[in-house]
Amino acid sequence: MKTVDNIIIGFGKGGKTLAGALAKAGQSVVLVERSDRMFGGTCINVACIPTKSLEHSARLSAVQGGGFAEKAERYRAAVEEKRRLTGALRRKNYDKAVGAGVEVLVGEASFLDGHRVSVALSGGGSEELRGERILINTGARPFIPPIPGLADCGAVYTSETLMERDELPERLVIIGGGYIGLEFASYYTNFGSRVTVVQDGPGFIPREDEEVAAVVLKSLEDRGVRVLRSAAVLGVKDAQVGAEVTVKTAEGEEVLPAQAVLVATGRRPNVAGLNLAAAGVELTERGAVKTDEHLRTSVPHIWAMGDVAGGLQFTYISLDDSRIVKSQILGDGGRTTQNRGEVPYSVFIDPPLSRVGMTEAEARRRGYDVKIARLSAAAVPKAQVMRRPAGVLKAVVDGATGNILGAHFFCAESQEMINLVKLAMDAGLPYTVLRDAIYTHPTMSEALNDLFAAVN
Template sequence: MVDAIIIGAGQAGPPLAERLTAAGMSVAVVERKLFGGTCVNTGCTPTKTLIASARVAQMARRAAEYGVVLDGPVRIDMARVKARKDEVSGRSRQNVERWLRGMPNCRVLQGHARFESPGSVRVGDELLTAERIFLNVGARAAIPDMPGVRDVELLTSGTILDLDHVPRHLVVVGGSYIGLEFAQMYRRFGAEVTVVEKGERLIGREDPDVSDAIRELLEKEGVTVRLSANCIRFARHADGVEVGVNCTSGTPSVVGSHVLLAVGRTPNTDDLCLDRAGVVTDSRGFITVDDTLRTNVPGIWAMGDCNGRGAFTHTAYNDFEIVAANLLDGDPRSVDDRIQAYALYTDPPLARVGMTDEAVRRSGRRALVGQRAMTRVGRAVEKGEAQGFMRIVVDADSQEILGAAIIGPGGDEAIHGVLDMMYAKAPYPTLQRAVHIHPTVAELLPTLLGELKPLE
């Protein structure tokens, strides 16, 4: 018997193990595959490493715009690109495993964990028991039951990372965050790229002008976008895979040498035997938790992607912080206090915090908005990257900052000035009166707040 069992060595599990062992508890960490979870192995670390290579390729193609002369066309050594990605990701994975194995009072087991009762878990031939069990099992790419999906070879956000060559024509099914990052990346590597999206616009959860701006920057680089794809289906073709797009208008299908299916994620909860523990999940398999991440079964918590309360590395790590604060520090932290914040890592990126304009309108608040095109942001113009815009929305009565969006260079960093003000619950004049460094993108945030107009 141990004091705690942690299933999954993703972004929440290892730091929790460190806190628990430091508090004098014995801990067993179970990982059935790769240490570090999605972020280190198939998410942030490898994809952003690839995006960095794709950006270098794109900037090399644009060198003449900056007065830099390069002889000959830009060539992509995809095997070397992959090797660099594998090296960065592999080093992070090894560091996580080394950290856990070197942790006092922490035992690491590799294998598939399954519940046998609310307080016991079997890993191979060994039965572990504990009063506290923490689930950090993550999620994987969803493969819905679409026509022909089982009849063809498809890539997911995980398996596409194994490619050591550039596809002739990559068809990306799914016009949301993961799909769009790969679409731009592989276009920059030299592939023909088509994005097929079922909805009427890309990244449908965003405001329409945000969706339009992202579509514009992708199409400017040569990515073909097909929207309102109401007849998505798959069939084998002599040149690869035929993807059905539309049954009523436009070219009815597109043929790709490779097809990436990027239509969402599904939690890794289907083979944990949760029913033996009595742990409740929702209709999609996400583990139901309260605002402190406790499941319906006393002594069992769920953190990270598998609980459906966030789908990012930063939310998974915050889950760890919430659990540790409540369990060890007597600090009543809650997931409901978390402000929504994330980024889409196209180049330039989209950074988002808080409410969209559409959500503010639906709330019925009297709101004010400030907006500026990147063509009026000196830092963006100087860098030759003046695509996109920045926007901030505030409550006209309480002066609360409600949300912001930045599409532009460094937007993923600049947005934190807004996010920090929101967590501090500071009224927007506090940010408006700040003196920011010039020349930066963030220096325009006070300017936006000085140009507020009613949100229509």
């Protein structure tokens, strides 16, 4: 049995970052990853990076136009480019970890007790490890709902597997109207697929600002995406075309033929096979590893980071989680989940939707003196230069203090702009700082001049 200072289970953003930091500090680290196809974690291999590679290719394809056969060829090339990119990043992440002094084992990790882990090696055999500290960073996996026929249909994919399909589906049905489903709807519409999104709830992206969500919905529908709300999926079955999805709406039942069906009904913490009970690690009611604000589990020397801890499922949260755990091991322990500031996010539809902070409705419910600023994306010169004038920008301001309460940008390059607002919010700066700043021209960031000049 090998004894080390740290066992890290999972090669995700948090795990690999912390592994490198601990190794450079002179501690012994073994990093266990179940598959050599997942070096670098979910983001690099099956989520952020490959999907955004496809998003970029899809936007270029939409501009080029052409018939379906031409679009299908461009899609095939985009999938190959995505594979090249993820393969290169996998190798880079492995080499970086090993170069820092981290030992990498490929296999399935399972707890034997609070300090010991057994690893069933992918090449055969097993290895037993004892760690002074153990860190869990195993991510999440797609959730497959119990819809009749779904598990047996050969044309059903998850967000991870659809990107491996070489053939562009002429018709794509997406089960789930959340962020992942909408991103894929946007990608495949730009590639040339006819996309139908089926969601069970009556609202459209209900956690977003209602006014902005309405603009997003109209934009998707104008681009040809069909969105069925308050729709129940009764069943999925194999068919000559690929699959048939039977749905029930207020208008009655409808059969949707499709070459591919994407299940985008969320992701669940990946704890299967870890045997956490043997270590005394508790789970939440939703099946995530239960942690405190320092990301410690119910066992003081075991931490959990990233999606498996049940928080926001963003790679940059996993990165920040590694900073929190690092502060426990190598620092003063002052960094926690409670003091990391505002968390922005972007949904990479076309154009992207980005948000930080509260919606207008949330701010009013909390009793703020709400002031609103709005700006059409078409009023931004750079949006016109890029031929991407669609969208709207909205900001929520506290009239009493001038502080920014929230920002909602549905426009080109919003994923970059939102970070400026997050910085201002974390620094406690009034909106006038962004209003009166000098920005380069032409850029999308200079829209903040006009947006915040419209506060009223």
